[in-house]
Amino acid sequence: MDHEPTDPVIDALRRAVASAPHDVPLRVHLGRLLLDAGRTAEATAEAAAALAAEPTDAAAGTLMLDTLRGGSAPVSSAAPSSAPSSSAPEETADDRTSFDWHAAEQEVEHLVGPAFVDDLDADDPDLPSAFSVEDPGTRFTDVGGMEHVKQRLNAAFLAPLANPELRALYGKSLRGGLLLYGPPGCGKTFIARAVAGELGARFLSVAITDVLDPYIGVSERNIQAVFEAARAAAPCVVFFDEVDALGQRRSQTRSSHVRGMVNQLLTELDGIxxxxxxxxxxxxxxxxxxxEPALRRPGRLDRTVLVLPPDAPAREAVFRTHLRDRPLEGVDVGVLAKRTEGFSGADIAYVCEVAAERALMDSVASGTARLIGMPDLLDSVAEVRPSTRSWLDTARNVVLFGEDDGTYADLRAYLKKSKR
Structure with missing residues (x-):
């Protein structure tokens, strides 16, 4: 490749542009000199850079026009003349109007991006919608213990789907709903994901913040959008977390906004x-x-499953999960499971966090890293109080003194067995 002849003026301007790359008039002046010297490709690059910095600059646009024509401009951009040059006709407004900017962009697309683009988001299938379904990535084998809950879910959803002939024989529909209730932190969301995994279905998780909107009618449209997304992705499990906030008793609220949300949810559950x-x-x-009691009417969330604090096998599984990637020595998860009766999964996760914190602080104080041992974990168990106690106290009052149509039979049996 032949080297362009050295021009001290051009070289000086290049250094000036390098120190002030956003100085559009300076860059245009350099481009004009390059064009006058017959170095069209370099002039085009300078014009493109000037237009990228200031798309509406008239001098930069004129320079680009001249480079595409392959010749120099009749006038200097630094000192425009009042009279047209005799070597070329004067450019008129019609010439600028008829200029093909699309063709010009194609000429310099390897140097600079287009000045204007269309809506890139309009037809992009990879962009998530407001309510996106996902693969759950969880199966019942990932859920330790909780055999009673698994049996109830198997009867409600899994067995009918796995046996289409029997489903047709007994007229069992592949629609319906189920309400999981129990103390916080006991894995209700995890179980819902496992159900979707067992069904081979997609999963759509919905929180109150995804639906609630201060403007009238928007919350109802959001609920409708949830079900439209689920129907389009069927088979699909729709999981409503904290449904008491979304579908609270209409008799306990005077807000027409809340009533509208509940009514819309009832409509969508009916599949109207x-x-x-x-x-x-x-x-x-x-x-x-x-x-809202109407949400638990047959055909809606007509089945309820009590998700209690994890049993001993489940507690062992939770301990193993949260201690898996930590440095351990002589840890017996069986003993830990026995010492954490009534702890939720979230409580056990916190026990592991406190034990790791103890070992870390000892290591900082001694200057030598040590492993997490049983004393750390047992001390943490003694320090942490189960978060389920307050919930069970409230549940006991509801069962003993509130209205119970048999919905809370499992809860009553558990309270009796645990002597609460």
Whole structure:
């Protein structure tokens, strides 16, 4: 490749542009000199850079026009003349109007991006919608213990789907809903994901913040959008977390906004606006007694499953999960499981965090890293109080003194067995 002849003026301007790259007039002046010297490609690059910095600059646009024509401009951009040059005709407004900017952009697309673009988000299938379904990535084998909950879920959803002939024989529909209730932190969301994994279905998790909107009618449209997304992705499990906030008792509120949300949710559960075949609705709540009774009518969230604090096998699995990637020595998860009766999964996770913190602080004080041992974990168990106690106290009052149509039979049996 031949080297361009050295021009001290051009070289000086290049250094000036390098020190002030956003100085558009300076860059245009350099481009004009390059064009006059017959170095069209370099002039085009300078014009493109000037237009990228200031797309509306007239001098930069004129320079680009001249470079594409392959010749120099009749006038200097630094000192425009009042009279046209005799070597070229004067450019008129019609010439600028008829200039093909699309062709010009194609000429310099390797140097600078286009000045204007269309809406890139309009037809992009990879962009998530307001309510996006996902693969759950969890199966029942990932859930330790909780055999009673698994049996109830198997009867409600899994067995009918796995046996289509028997489903047809007994007229069992692939639609319906189920309400998971129990103390906080006991894995209701995790179980819902496992149900979706067992069904081979997609998963759509919905929180109150995803739906609630201060403007009238928007919350109702959001609920409708949830079910439309689920129907389009069927089979799909829709999981409503904290459904008592979304579908609270209408008798306990005077807000027309809340009433509208509840009514819309009831409509969608009935599948009036679109068939719900293949759409499985799971909901979770810590306060089932605050849920609108109409939501638990047959055909809606008509089955309830009590998700209690994890049993011993489940507690062992939770300990193993949260201690898996930590340095351990002589840890017996069986002993830990026995010492944490009534702890939720979240409580056990916190126990592991406190034990790791103890070992870390000892290592900082001694200057030598040590492993997490049973004394750390047992001390943490003694320090942490189960968060389920307050919930069980409230539940006991509801069962003993509130209205119970048999919905809380499992809860009553558990309270009796645990002598609460």
């Amino acid at each position: 606006s679109g068939g719900n075949e293949g759409v499985f609705v799971l909901a979770a709540t810590n306060q089932p007694w605050d849920v």
